[in-house]
Amino acid sequence: MKFLLRRALFYLVALWTAASINFIVPRLMPGDPATRMFNRAKGKMSPEALEGLKRAFGFTDGNLWDQYLTYITQLLQGELGISMMFFPEPVADKLLYATWWTLLLAGSATLLSFALGTLMGAIAAWRRGGRFDLWGTQLAVLLQSTTPAVVALLLFWGFAVEWQLFPLGRAYNIYLSPGLNWAFIGSVLYYAALPVLSIVVISIGQWHFSMRNNMINLLDEDYLLLARAKGLSERRILTQYAARNAILPNLNAFAMSVGLVLAGSLFTEVVFNYPGLGLFVLKAIQARDYAFIQGQLLFVTLGVLISNFLGDLLNLALDPRLRVD
């Protein structure tokens, strides 16, 4: 329990740090974002809305400490301000909508690349020096050493523009009405295929490489020799003995990787015009919608922290040493 409490406290501090960064950064620049957004809205925004926005940013009268208190109070009430590009809708609603699409994209890509990469890494380590290890491992790591933007662009060019196998963008066929029917679900999967593939291509190397290295370091352990001496089948030794222990650090890294996957999803969404957080953020940057940009930092931070916490719980379940108080 003490372990969990410590972690939870740490995550609260991290969230508070992100919120404070949102408070400090605009104050290092000249002018205040609320007024800048108001000026850009050219009369669309009422003075009351400007007041609300100023409160959400904490740009009120009074000294810095009072401003900070206003800002934090607003935040604790879930008030993220009003979005300018979707005026007059609140930022939080739009962020939630975009988050679902990003979760679909990033979530399925993470699970897929984790499963595939870990399996490939285990095979590469088991047949160390074989053809698969020689070429597969290097290819996986090389693919990882680039920006998701390049991979997504190249896949977009090849599969969507040149060969026209996949759609050029969006999340589903706009002639279908969203609902729980096969046509719509099929369309969602079809439209998600290329974006998911680009994230998988980028992130598979990480799992492959770390699984391979963990497992190679285990292969000389005595308990594997014993397993062999007992006459167990190679397959059983691989899955039940070697891979089982080697996968622990990978599971650990799984939670940590969420931040990276979200970043990868951002670039991919921009390329494929996919209505997730990344695309909305891009539009927000162009529209100078500061309320939205600040909101995305809190949302992404929250996502990373939640997944880290889930990782902690998983660890607690797997590693008995942590349960000792």
Next chain:
Amino acid sequence: MAEASTGFITFVRSIWRHPKGRIGLLLLLLLVSLSILAPVLAPYPPDRVVGVPLTPPGLEHLLGTTRLGKDVLSQTLYGGRVSLSVGFFAGLLATAVALVIGVAAGYFGGWIDECLTFFMNLVLVLPAIALIIVIASSLESGAGPLMIALIIAATSWAWEGRLLRAQTLSVRQREYITAARVVGEPHWRVMLMHIVPNLTSLITSCFVLGTLYCIVTEAGLEFIGIGDPQAITWGVQLLHARTSNALIVGGWWELLVPSVMILATGAALALINFAVDEMSNPRLQAHRYWVGAQKQGGEEP
């Protein structure tokens, strides 16, 4: 200082002797020299309209022109200067910060370690890209390449710091460190002369991977439009290829050329890192002679 530099040269030499490391170094050398020689090699000024828009690669324009009629080859050569130097600078900066904080945390231990480790974990858990977007978009005129590099360095050093801390912890246990302290050497000297030299391969690895991360992240951020659209870098080239819809109208070269450069840079640095990794942990090698040795031991089926 002389000792440190000869140590570094031997280190580079051993990367050179490693087959993957040699390919990586050669590739990197090629990319760097192309960028340095950009003013000599580039046939046109990179920022001017010098031809018919979207000319396919040919004799007039070896790698074609952009949708705005700029020469892709010249842009790519000049773009490498900014992309590479900014990446190396940011990688160096991140490694330096990581080195100071990581070694201090591991060496001193106690409450200093507690505080620094807490700080590193905090930076690690904050989503870097989302943070960069907040900072860069609050700058009135967009963020230039240098600004992006600084922000990337400031948000990416933490994992390197944790690795260096862990390694420092194990080096610190050794007897000659105690001996140096007993003789009365000051802390800074023990860290600089006795601990840091033992971290060489890890520091190199951190620097190589850090630079790699900075280069590709900078390109990605510029691609989504966070950077200064007037700058000439690989990322901005990708941005223009996207915003001008060059791909849809068939101008694949505008995308492919900077992409290949980014991929090649990533590959070069990854290969060098492979070499460093395998040198410090020979068990990771995938060479056939290793398998041969194992077969003699009768361990592998």
